Each structure stands twice: as C-alpha cells, then as structure tokens.
Amino acid sequence: MVEYDVIIIGAGSVGVPTALATARDGLKTLVIDSLPSVAQADNKHAIGGIRSTHSHIGKSLLCQRSIEIFSSWEEKYGDDIWWIQGGYTFLAFSEEDEKLLKDTVKLQKSYGLNIDFVDAEKIKELVPGINDEGLMGGTYSPKDGNASPLLALHSIYRNSKELEAEYRFNEKVTDILTKKDNVIGIKTTKGKYKTKYVINAAGAHAKEIGSTVGLDIPVIPDSHEAGITEPVKNFFSTMIVDIRPCIDEKFGDSKNYYFYQNKEGKILFCLTPNPNILGIDRRETGLFLPQISKRMINLLPRLRNIKIRRIWRGLYPMTPDGNPIVGKVHEVKGYINAVGMCGQGFMLGPGLGELLGRLLIEKTTSQDHEILNSLSHKREFYGEEVLK
C-alpha cells in the first residue's frame, strides 16, 4: 500500500490550497472528496469576497497572505481568476453602527490593516447611486477584493496536480485509522490508505469526520442564499456590506447582506437570515428573492433594472465564536483541524494552506504560533466575531 505523508479530507476552499502547499513542500499528498470533482460542495456557493479586515488577528493575518497569493496569481500561474482589488465597505446608518465600525477600525488599524472610517461623501463616490438617507459613512479597506471561487479553486487544483498532489473523487471517508492515538491511515468507501497526517478540511461535514476519532468539533453549518445577475458595465468595485438588521414580517427577518460587481460585470449577492437556519439544506427557497430585492433596491435604487439570473443556497460551517478551528489536537497525533471557516473558507484558504504546510514540515514561525493559538480547538468559545 502506498503511504502518503498527508491525506486531506475535502477538495474545497481549504483542502485544495493546502494540497498545493503540502505538495510544494515535497510532501506526498492525497486529497479525498465524496463529490465527483473539485470544489463541488460549498466553495462554488461562495460569492467570492476576499478581505483581510477582520477583527480577529489570526484571520486577518491568514487573509493578508491569501490576498498576496490571489493578487499575484495570474502573474505567477498564468490563469485569470478574476481578481479585483476593489475593497470592502461596511455601511453605517446609525450612530450605534458608526461607533461599532469605528471601534473595529481602531482595532484593525492596530493590526496594521489598511482600513479607515470614511464619510458619506466618500461612500457615495465608492457606490454611485447609493441611497444616502441616514448614511453616516462607513469603513473602506482598499486592499481587500474579490475573485471567482470557481476559477481560482480550479487553477489551484491544477497547479497542485502539477506538483504531484493526488486527488480521488467520488470517494467518501468513513474512518480515520489510528493506533495508540496515532493516525496511521484512513478508510474510505473504496479502500484504505496509509498516512502520517490527516487534515480535516471537510467544510460543512467537519463534525462528522472529527467524530471518527472521537473528537467533538463544534462546527454546525447554517445556510445562506445567494444570487447573481446578468452582466452590465461595471459601475462600482467595492464589496458593499449593509449590516442593518431587517424586520420582514412576510418573508422572514434578516441580518446583514452584501454584494459586489465581479470582473464580468455581474452582481453577486448574499443574505444572512435571522435567525440562522441550521442544517445542511442547500435547496433554494421562495422567500429569498422578495427578501433581498427589497433591501438591495432600497440601498441602490438603480439595481431595480438589473436582471437576476440565478440563485442558490450554500452552507457556512459555523463555530460558536465565528472563528475557524485550526491545528493539531493532543488527543490524536497526526490529526489536524482545518475546519469551521464560517463562510470564509475561500478567503482564508490560500494563507491557511501555507500555514498547514509549514506545520507539517515543522517550519512554523512565531506568527504561525500566534495564529494557531488563537484558532485552537481548546480555546474558550466565548463572544462572537464582530463583523461576520
């Protein structure tokens, strides 16, 4: 039986860039996924926003590296992944939100992030046509951006295969094999494979995988609906996040929603329902379009004439505090978590993949340790990420 240095469970936003990193580090890498091809779970449901402006230092550092990777991707690998450095804008329509955002900016600036609270006039420049009634301003982080999850993941996938990472699709991991609390391999629906390390990058199914080694991983998926429009001439480039909660007696309340216009000119949008809808249901509902259309047109009236092309629903693998769970566990040697991305797997993936690579070849830096500590599964899961 072939022995792998590392087996990654899940060929998605996290698993594939991790495979690129481990293969580049010279590790014999196998990626296993139960679906028929690469990135067929929730990566393709992501709308493609990429930001380093988080209020969690670990996430910020990982995403900063991701942005470096995404922004230089085409130059380095020749594939256009539709990267646009258009920035992120969180809007404030109340003094409360203004204060919240200003506090966050202060914290983020302390991490060295390029973000400012800008006034309503600047927001109107960034978002032409925005309904400025009650607009107090917002944050603007110009270094953030967006890319196509579909194109990016596939390009990373192909490049990882160039480096001899192997992939097996249509194969479901049924067990992680251990001997005296050491990982020795995995069992799938099609066979067994030997390995020293297993990385759980199973997204919405992380808990299931963790339970095969007796771990109780607090990852519970909830679902969000999203959509895309026809393409029109580009007229804004920032991701717009409207954090106002919305009461909608007929179609259901919602928390924030966000949207941007991609390189092709299509607008991608996504809504966070209130309360969260737990579970793994990925089927479209009838309520979503009436809910979000009202909100988006209220904010940006000219959107009423843009045609909606397609809608879908995807999962956010959530943790209690909204931050990922990453790193080794002391219960099982050789098992590594890369789970609970809370809907940010695409933006975290490339940076996280490199860190996991360093972890396996034991070349972690002090910053890596700082990140891993902050994302440890043993941390106290209190509080909640301020801006999800």
Added chain:
Amino acid sequence: MENITSHPILEIPERKKITFSFDGRKLSGYEGMVISSALFLNKIKVFGHHVKDSSPQGIFCANGQCSQCNVIANGIPVKACMTPLIEDMIIKSCNGLPELPVEDKPISVGDSEVMNLEVLVIGAGPAGLSAAKILGESKLNVLLVDDKDRFGGKLVLQTHKFFGSQEDVYAGKRGIDIAEILGQSVLSLQNVQVWLNSVCLAVFSDGYVGILKNNKKYVLVKPKYLLVATGAREKMLVFPGNTLPGVYGAGAFQTLVNRDLIRAAEKTFIVGGGNVGLIAGYHAIQAGIEVVGLIEAMPQCGGYKVHEDKLRRLGVPIFTNHTIISANGDNQVESITIAQIDEKFKAISGTEKTFICDTILIAVGLNPVNEFYQKAMEYGLKVWVAGDAQEIAEASAAIFTGKIEALKILKEIGIKTEVDLKKLQKYSEIMKAKPPPPVDIDFSHKEEGIFPVFYCNQEIPCNPCTTVCPNEQIETIDDLITQLPYFKDDQECIGCGKCVAVCPGLAVLLKDYRKDKNNPFITFPLELTANKLEKDHKIIVVSNDQELGEFKVYRTRILKEFPKTQLITVKLPSEIAKQAVAIKLVESTYSEPTEIYEKDFTDDDIIVCRCERVSVGEIRKWIRSGVKDFNELKALTKVGMGACGGKTCTPLINRVFQEEGISIDDITPGTKRPLFIEVPMGIFALAREKKEGK
C-alpha cells in the same frame, strides 16, 4: 422582410402604425408588436454584438429564454423578443455590456403576493388546457398560467389541420382553432383562474412556485397539487456559423411568421425532415417565403409522409442522407453549405453544395421542458407532468396526456369521475406511436362515377375523413384509427367535398367521371392563397414528382365548415387525372447550388454555448484533460452559466462527451438552478414605476 398583409389561413388584424428609432434611425412598426419583430419588419436582424467576441447577436429562441436579442429600450436593457414596442421608443443596439440606467431616486418597495391554492397548472398548451378543463369541471380551485399572451401553446402557431380523431382531439381542425376551442372551454369555468403573459420562474423547496404574473408582478403560489405542462424546446446543432443571426429554431420562425405576421425571410433552408421541419416549410410557403431546400440526415424524412408530399409537390427539393456543413455569412446568414453523408453520418467529401439563403431553420427534434417537474420531484412536491414535458409527441397526444394526468390528480384527491382512464391511456399510446414507414399501395382506380381517392399511404392515427362523410361511405381498414381509409362504394358519393376539405394531409381528391370519362372533373384542396380563385384562373397540376401542366379552374367551392380550404375543381384529360395529386399556383423555381464555399473550419469556430460563446474546441480540450463533471466544465468555461442556463447547450455538450468516447452514464449532470428566465430585481420588490413608459 415585410408585414404579411394577406395569408391563406390567418386573419390579419388591424394594427396601429407607430414610430420608433433604432440607433438613431427613424423607423415604423406596429403597436404592441415585440421589438424584435418590429426590427425584423425593418430588415434589421443584427441587434448587437457579444461582449466576449463581438459576434453579431439577434433573435434565436424568440421565447425570452436566451438573451441574444438584448437591446436597450428607453435606456433599459431588455429582451427584444419579450418587450412590446411603444410609440416613440428609443431603441439602441446592445454592443458589449449594457449600461444600467442611472436612475437613483429612491423608490418604494413592497411585498410580493403569496397565495395558496389547490391545483396549479403550468402551461396552457394542449395538455395544460385539457387538464385544466377536467380539474375545473370537478370544482377544484385551479390556477392555469402561461408565459404567452394567448391560449394554446404552440397550437397558436399551427395553421394546418390536425390529425387524430374528431371526437377526441378535434382532428381536421387547425391548431389555431383548437387552441381557441380548448381555451374557451376553460374560460367558461369560474373556478379556473387563468394568468396569461405569466412565466413560471422557479419551483422552490418550501413548496412555493414563483410566477411573474402578467409580466410585471411576482407572485409566490403554493399549490397542493402541481401539474407541469410546459411543452418542449427545440434541439440545436453544432456547426460553423450556428450562431449567426438567421439561424434559428423552426418554432422561433413560426412565432415570427404566424404570430407576429412578419415575412421573416426571403429564402429559407430547413434542416430536419421531421414533422416540425416539414410543417415549418409549408408555413413559410403559405407566408410567401421561398423554401430553397430541406435536408434530412436519415434515408427518409421522419415526419408524416403527407407533410413531406405537400412540400415536394410544391417543388421543394428534399435532400435525404444530407447534413449541414456550415452556415455562411459575415454578419448574418448569406448561404448554407450541405453535404451528403455516409452510413456513419460522416460528410462525404466532394458532395458539398452551397445554396443562397437568408435563413436556416433548425428542426432536428425537441426536448421536454421538464426542469420544473424535476425540481418539484426533487423537492417532494405533489407533481404530475403532461404533454411534451412528459414525452415528445404530437399535440393530439398532449390532449390525451393532459386529461390522463388530470384524472390522476382527481384520483389522488379522491374525486370520482366517469371518464375511462384506461381507454384514454390506450388512445394516448396510439397517438404517441412513431409512424411506420409508408406502405406501397396502388393508387389506380376505376374511371367511371364519382368517388374520393386517398393519397394516404402511411398508417398514422387519423380518421376525420371517416366521420365527415354524410353517407358514412368512408372507413378505415378494420375501423382502426391507424389504418388507411377507403371508400366503401356501396352507396353513391354525393360529391360534397367534405373529405377533401377535412384531410389534414391535403391527401384526398374527388374524381368525377360522370359527365365525361375522358375529361373528368378533379377536385383538389388548396391552402396557398387568401384570394378565392376565380373560374379560368390558371393553376399548375402536379404529380408527386413533376409538373403535369397548366390548367384552368373550372369551379371553386368553399365549404362553410372549412372556410380556409378552397376546393378547386379542374377538368383534366384522363391521363393527367390519373397522375394528378395536387395543384399549385406558380411554377417552382429551383435554386442551383453556388460554388462560394471553400472554407476549412476547426472546432474553435463552432460555438456550443451561445450565451457565453464557448467553442467546441474549448470543451473538447477540457474533456480530454479528464473532466467528466458537467459542473466542473461550467466552472472552467462558464458553459451553461449564461442567460439561458444551459437549455440549449446541455445536449450539445453531452454529444461532445460521447464523441470523445465518454458514455453519458459516466458524466455528472450539471446542477440546474432557478431562475427559468432572467427577471429585473425590481419585480421581486414590487418596485414602483416612476412613470408610464419606462
């Protein structure tokens, strides 16, 4: 291209002339006509250019499903085929991406309507109407929706008479008239609500069905029972030039000609010898459009022999064992190149022929529009499917399956009816059966007395001639609807001409030898002109393969029950009378092939996904690199992710997979998602219009 002002079958309504502009040119059209037809009327076929490769864009589906006819109308990007023309409309071609109009004044938004009901029927074609009638008669609360502005589905485009039996499926009546009859029978039921111009957008997992009511209001309907009768869509082919304006489906062509009354072409060429292609050819001729030729890949046309005969007799060359090599032209179709194929369907080098034409109709079969049914099944709704959405067949079969599925719904609810389900199912199977090849029969007959002759040598389910004869002198063999008709001759024929007038195949002649054995009177049906032929009008008598000479009309009759079929009686010498099968008004002109074709094409020249402009070459490259998941192809190439959502390209791509030796079972099918057609965001938010005439 011009307005059709006279048509042998269709009534030409009064239309109000209005002016509009296109790219600054002042033009005129008719009020209420869709923009695409108004542009066609002004000989404009290119509506814009694609953002990806600047290829010319124009009408393709004529059905709101793709976005190739996008134009900018009064500042707003719209689909030309779905948007009615209004006075002084300023229309601009859509080159590259449209700009979203800068209309930034805050507007009011509101909640879409939500409604519960018992049965929702999607599609008011023959199946949906027949079902709604039965459901409505059982006092159920029914909503019938259809995306078109009138009842009947594709029936409204069918100017020819239908096959089948008179009793069950109105055989002998024209599609347009059957639509009216079925529509009226549903309208008379108070508990059936009908929404026309209302396209279904999606079936959702929470049991809602999203409907764009009257093209402007979004309504979420929650039915207890759902019947999908959404019909079919046309298959496309891959060949170089397949996306040039001027290449479209036969159905789209019929929409332009028979619904919008536009002479949408001057010279048309038809690809496909099934009923759809054959009928489209006849419709073209009825509208005064020349049919340059028709090709069929098989050794014989697949459509009804009588339809084929109608075209042949009018001098349309039918090339069997032929395929299309390319559609040629810079900005729109200027010619077609065809070639003969061998038994492996490969073109035989050296047999290429190029014909001048401005339109190529693709009529190579239909696929069910079944995505709502599939979603509803997947989401566990109580759903049934009827008509072409269930299985591609004739409209007469759709009438049966509509009734059958309605009865199944009644059974599910527990409502008893007296209709014999088994009998319906039996008839439905008969109607769905593929016609057998024509049989060789001897058409020779006696030369005395008066009698009908049936030039009907294919066992298709049809018998209106037997029910129309006042003396019950016409029967089918063994009284079976699929058998051939014959004249019993135990009572004298009274020469009423009803059998001649009713025959959907125009295959019955009346021969009268009583007055002069050497110069009998032969009565032919004629559906080629709106003008009643006067005595002594010159016509041309034809046999199945040649013109027999010019003769004068002796008498013209029009029966009250068959107002659009002229019965033309001509006195013919007995030798001619024996061979004569039809008449036509003018001599046929044959287009000779030209020699302008010499281009070599590669896969990269052939577009498979029209919306995103993806070539066969690109698809093949990825398939060869190991891609077997349609979703992966989508991610890589955007194929199937355009406006139409893979409706046209999916079967084409499956064929590329097969060509590469990958079995259909090994391919992961692409995920289908709502919406069925693109709809402005404002619709979902009840965004209030600023003012009239957006």
